[in-house]
Amino acid sequence: MKKEKLTLPDFLRIKEFGAVVGVIVFLVLFSFLSNRFLTTENVFNTLTMAAELGIISIGVAMLIISGEFDLSVGSVFAVAPMIFATMVNAKYNPYLSLIVSLMVCAGIGLVNGTVTLRTGIPSFITTLGMMMFWRGILLAVTGGFPILLSRRVDMLQYLGGRVYGGLRYSAIWFVVLAFVFWFVLEKTRFGNWVFATGGNLGAARALGIGTTRVKLVNFIFSSVLAGFAGLTTFARFKLVDPTFGQELELEAIASAVMGGTLLTGGYGSVVGACVGAFMISMVRNGLVLAGAPAYWYRAFIGVILIVAAVINARIRKRVAG
Secondary structure: OOOOOOOHHHHHOOOOHHHHHHHHHHHHHHHHHOOOOOOHHHHHHHHHHHHHHHHHHHHHHHHHHOOOOOOOHHHHHHHHHHHHHHHHHOOOOHHHHHHHHHHHHHHHHHHHHHHHHHHOOOHHHHHHHHHHHHHHHHHHHHOOOOEEOOOOOHHHHHHHOEEEOOEEHHHHHHHHHHHHHHHHHHHOHHHHHHHHHHHOHHHHHHOOOOHHHHHHHHHHHHHHHHHHHHHHHHHHHOEEOOOOOOOHHHHHHHHHHHOOOOOOOOOOOHHHHHHHHHHHHHHHHHHHHOOOOOOHHHHHHHHHHHHHHHHHHHHHHHHHO
């Protein structure tokens, strides 16, 4: 039997196709603009930034696919290390401090989901309010000053320390979590429920899927992953600033969209969100090495986001056609 050749529509059906093409384009572009871009040290630096953003993007993508949003992840990103640092400085066990920090994050996700699903308020509004609330708490607790660790904590090495050379543990965690959530979304019954819930809520309920539970679990995933990402970043800098994670929620959503996730829900990819996070980190790093002013970064990402959304919409129409 003859093997069928892959055609363009076959490639377009791959959710991550656009994001992978984008990464290749920017890889070639920035390698020409700077001879330092493809050095081992810079590749590891880019991977570290991608890991910290990508871990958040995984949870955000899962939630968007199920039909909801979370704008509080940037604040939660800072809340977890704030709790951890405060407890460690108060002489609590570091492992207990880590568990409590992540449990608080889970509680934030639970509140986000419960308020949204019980009251019918759009998750955009609920999580926007929580974003502002927790950012205010951060400013009140810190007084606007960074919190520094008062003692050495060896376990932080395994969150954001170096594995070898410029490779950090955060990158290892990123790969592991990406695989775990890819498997959950693509290979399990829960993943099918996530797609069904975001794609057609009424039909999913008619099939007996617990759509409320699916969304609530994804709200919790989103917050816990944001908190964990914040802890990996804290492990690298050993301090938490009240402005930690500002606008990360927008970058996480942008990563998911660039990776092929539809904001209307029901379609998307964890791997695509991770590739989108890598692309954003590559652009940030590449612009700096190319000598572009720092304020051009946001403008550049905004243009890429719009282009990615337009391309994804056209690809979906073409494939559907």
